[in-house]
Amino acid sequence: MESATVRRWFVELAYRGAMFHGWQRQPGDVSVQSVVEDAMSTILRTPVAITGAGRTDAGVNARQMYAHVDLPADFNPEEPRFVRALNSLCGRDIAIYRFMPVAADAHARFDATERSYRYFIHTRKSPFTGDLSWYCPNPPDFKKMNEAAALLVGSRDFTSFSKLHTDVKTNICDLRRAQWHCIDISEGRWYFEIAADRFLRNMVRAVVGTLIDVGRGKISPSDVLSILDRKDRCAAGTSMPGEALFLWSVRYPYL
Numbered sequence: 388m389e390s391a392t393v394r395r396w397f398v399e400l401a402y403r404g405a406m407f408h409g410w411q412r413q414p415g416d417v418s419v420q421s422v423v424e425d426a427m428s429t430i431l432r433t434p435v436a437i438t439g440a441g442r443t444d445a446g447v448n449a450r451q452m453y454a455h456v457d458l459p460a461d462f463n464p465e466e467p468r469f470v471r472a473l474n475s476l477c478g479r480d481i482a483i484y485r486f487m488p489v490a491a492d493a494h495a496r497f498d499a500t501e502r503s504y505r506y507f508i509h510t511r512k513s514p515f516t517g518d519l520s521w522y523c524p525n526p527p528d529f530k531k532m533n534e535a536a537a538l539l540v541g542s543r544d545f546t547s548f549s550k551l552h553t554d555v556k557t558n559i560c561d562l563r564r565a566q567w568h569c570i571d572i573s574e575g576r577w578y579f580e581i582a583a584d585r586f587l588r589n590m591v592r593a594v595v596g597t598l599i600d601v602g603r604g605k606i607s608p609s610d611v612l613s614i615l616d617r618k619d620r621c622a623a624g625t626s627m628p629g630e631a632l633f634l635w636s637v638r639y640p641y642l
Contacts, residue, residue, distance in 0.1 A: 393457040395491050396464055397642070398423075398437070399484040404448045405518070405630060406480050411442045419443075419481060420454075426476035427456070430469065440495045440637045441502060444589065446629030448519065450505075451636050455495040487642070501563065501638040503582035504591045507631045510575030521631040526575060527602025529567045535601040535608035536565040536579070539594065539615070546618040548594050549587035558618075560585050565594070580635070589626055596624030 400423070408416035412424065420439060427435040437454040458464055464486040473483045507520040539562055546558040561584040570576040579595055597614065600606050614622045 392460055394460045395455055395457050395489050395493055397487045397489050397493065397495060398454050398456060398464075399487070400449070400452050400454070400482060401484065402449050402452065402481045403519075404443060404446045407445065409443055409445045409447070410439050410449075410452070419449075419452075422477055422481060423454070423473075423483075426473050429476060430472055431458070431462070433459075438495050440499050441586070441634070442588070443634055444592075444629055447632045447634065448630070449634040452634060453495045453499075453637050453639070453642075455489065455493060489641070493641070498639055498641075499637050500640055501582055501584060501636075502586060503564070503580060503635045503637075504586070505633045505635045506579040506581075506591065506595045506627065507633070508577050508579075510577075511573075513574065516576070519630060520576070521628055523599070525603075527599055528604070529569070529577065529602065531608050532598045532602040533567050535598055535611045536567065536581075536594075538608065538611050539565050543615055544618060545587055545590055545615070547614050547620055547623045548590045548597070549620065550589035551620055555587065558587055560587065560590070567598075591632060592627040592629065593620070593623050593625075595627045595632075598624070599627070600624045 402419050406417065407419050410419045412418050412421040420437060424435055424437055435456060437456045439454040440452055443449055470483055477483060508523050509516050509520045510523050510526040512522060512524065542559060542561045544558050545560050549558055562581070564580060564582040567577055567579050570578060579598070581591055581594065597611060601608055
């Protein structure tokens with residue numbers, strides 16, 4: 388489409404990741420991006436492409452995701468009827484919240500200044516939280532885990548926590564917050580919040596797995612520094628299950 392005939396919009400959405408092979412469209416798999424693009428294309432009767440704020444892995448959820456899309460200049464996606472139709476076609480696991488007009492060069496991925504994730508765990512068995520929280524029957528030492536998490540904060544090379552053979556120019560991320568928080572002590576419900584300017588593939592799940600090793604006494608809090616220095620994925624902990632991980636928020640300077 389020519390720029391004079393289209394207008395750029397941000398769309399805010401959320402999704403439950405269990406039914407999807409991640410955010411990004413992939414041949415032969417159902418992804419969040421493919422479902423939303425196909426739904427928009429069906430309604431508008433023309434191919435539509437969207438660009439997300441990032442790529443979540445298979446099974447990972449998003450409480451808040453943004454994407455940008457170029458739509459015909461004479462079309463207003465803020466119309467309630469369009470949003471309702473889009474939500475109907477996207478199914479129950481994706482929620483389209485709103486569309487916002489933005490500048491023609493606004494970019495959902497490159498303009499984001501901060502992303503935050505939350506990883507949920509519970510130490511008391513519950514039939515109500517298992518699908519969206521990781522069950523840890525033996526409570527780890529959260530104080531030591533927070534000691535270790537604090538050592539990760541800063542602008543650092545997170546190669547040891549990245550999936551191998553990714554196509555990024557640098558593995559340096561500015562990690563701004565990393566801390567475990569208690570939701571309900573009686574039910575043993577906790578979440579880990581981590582925020583940075585950017586994240587590497589599989590990074591959050593690897594960080595959580597390493598912190599769990601700290602909490603179980605397998606390694607000491609200070610060992611996370613040597614893991615960082617080694618720049619070796621094999622040095623860090625296991626990658627945690629995706630169903631307990633949420634992309635929690637994405638920030639932009641103009642929203």
